[in-house]
Amino acid sequence: MSSTAWKKTPLYGEHVRLGARMVPFGGWLMPVHYSGIVDEHHSVRNAVGMFDISHMGQFIVSGTGACDWLDTMLTNKVAKLDVGQGQYTFLLNNNGGVIDDLIVYRTGDAEFLLVVNAAKVEEDFVWLEDHNVGQVSNLPSAKNRSADFGGVAIQGPRVVGLFHELLGQNVELPARNCIRDFVIENMPVSVSRTGYTGEDGVEVFFRANDAAKFWNLVLERGKKNGAKPCGLGARDTLRLEMCYPLNGSDLSAERNPIEAGLGFFVDLEKRQFTGRDKLLETKTNGARERLVAFKMNGKGPPPRPHYALFSNGNRVGEITSGTLSPSLNIGIGMGYVSAGSAKIGTPLEVEIRGQKFPATIEKKPLYKKQS
Amino acid sequence: MNVPDDLLYTRSHEWIRREGEKIRVGITDHAQAELTDVVFVELPKVGAQVEAQAAIAVVESVKAASDIYAPVKGTVVEANDALSNNPALINTDPFGEGWIFALKIDNPDDLKNLQSAQTYKDQIG
Structure with missing residues (x-):
């Protein structure tokens, strides 16, 4: 380009x-x-x-059926929002994978504002339009107002x-x-x-x-x-x-919110929403891999996306986000590792240019405000 | 942007200072400004024999890791250990305290392939 x-x-x-x-x-x-x-x-x-x-996208969804319809499209419970309230939520594909993470605000009784990721505006909007067919009696209108x-x-x-x-x-x-x-x-x-x-x-x-x-x-x-x-x-x-996920790195169409440790923003009590069956299955059987946060044990090169993660000499996963933390002055990151190696306190090794550097799985968030 | 006239330069933003049979190498003011906050430097091993254009050091900023190349063939005779504790020297004094390594060069003629300050200035516009 x-x-x-x-x-x-x-x-x-x-x-x-x-x-x-x-x-x-x-x-x-x-x-x-x-x-x-x-x-x-x-x-x-x-x-x-x-x-x-x-660069982020804004959609307006309105009409009498808007709330019910959004509740079938998004993981969190839209119906519990009062006018003026918002919530973090996910738009999933049929396999429970993340299309996008977004915030939905209730701006009126039957009017909602969705704030979505820049790279996903077109994909999200097409997905929503394709799924806005006859599921509710009053078809809501979705407008892409991003521009x-x-x-x-x-x-x-x-x-x-x-x-x-x-x-x-x-x-x-x-x-x-x-x-x-x-x-x-x-x-x-x-x-x-x-x-x-x-x-x-x-x-x-x-x-x-x-x-x-x-x-x-x-x-x-x-x-x-x-x-x-x-x-x-x-x-x-x-x-x-703060261990907030970045879509495209920590979240993707192949990963679901339960694996990412973000089940808090999924309401499985709702009877129906896209991806629900898969999430229920993951929740029941346990995730095969989990998104963990880690800190490097000492000074060294900063961890970066795609570096391999090891536990007891076995490769257990890969970094999705990594950097030197300016607040903590040490390397930090997140990555998906096998569920067996995902407990807090588990020692990991990060492979950087052929050398292994020790790290430890930590509780999220990695940074907490002192005060 | 500071581009000292008495140094030689590579297209990959290393500067080269001739010191008799040896050259001292670092990255330019332009390069450090592009990288911003250098947080880690991986130094070459003293004694290593290196080919021209071989990646022999790594400078890491918050955002990314960048390879640093040997400008010519030679043997690493010094590495700037001060960068291990204070990698930000590359930002604060790129042409001085922020030097990265020194090479004993095999053939002084190899230096003819490097750019003058003026050519490098034109390169970075």
Whole structure:
């Protein structure tokens, strides 16, 4: 693919102006870092950082049957959402494999917003449309609004202070996992209290036309709170310290949420949803392999995706995500290993360029806030 | 971007400083800026005989592992052990304290294949 084929978010010009290093990601040209991955990582852990998430997709699903229909398409229980609430959930194939992980918000009685991964927008939407046939009496309408919206994630312990600078001291942010509409400097925005970093934070969606104005307003008003632009590099180290999965690496069409240790976001009490039979089977018989988190025992080269994992000299699996943790200053990662070697505390060895380095399976998350 | 005039360069972003029969090698300011935060360096073994363009060291940033190549044929005579404890020297002083290894070269004529500072500047634009 030539560079002209990459899509650009409405914030592309701002990234270039700020000197970001741009890389292709999920079909988009995205900033990987501005000041440096480690510096941006610490900004989010200690102050506040802003990420462009305009590449992510937004679908609106509405109509009388919308809730029931989504409950047959997604693993978590949509019906338990009140208006203004959201939940993390999975879209599965017939074999229980993950097509996408996403957040669904109930924005009205019979209206839902789905926020999906950039690389999966087309696949998700086609899957949903193909399965929106006659299963419920009132066929809901699904609209792909991805191109109309821009979005940013604003993450870090000083996010509340930053929002007071934007909206006034007496304005409260929505509660965790909730979404609410605001108007900031004449820009209508939807603010949801969620994120992918393990810090307090929000994701804000706005009209694509307002993207640059909103971005610059946050950086300007956020100065006092140390707001910095952050790229995909820091987003990846932050999420991996929290053991949040990345679709395409830790999740795939061949892996189901039970194997990934994410059964919390699957409601097997629901009588029917795509992939349910397979998940029930995995739950009953036990997963053959499990997604574990590990830490390297000492200093050494950082673990990387696809490095082999060994236990007692036997190959037991492969790394799906790995990096040097800027917060812990040691190599960390996740990978699928045979169920017999997946217990917390199990010693592993990571093969790096023909040499084996010791690691230990740890409880998720790998990073916990000190306070 | 700093590109000292008195050094030679490879297309793969190593710099080479001639010191009599030996050359000292590191990665350029441009390369360290592209990699950002270097977190680990795998050094070549002193005494190893290496061919030109052989991958003999690895510089790892948070994001990725990058091979470092021997610019010419020779024998490794020094490796910068300071990088084991402080790999970030490659970021803070790429042409000085951040050097990676030194080679005793087999044939000084081999250096003719390397690029001048001006050619390297043109390469990185």
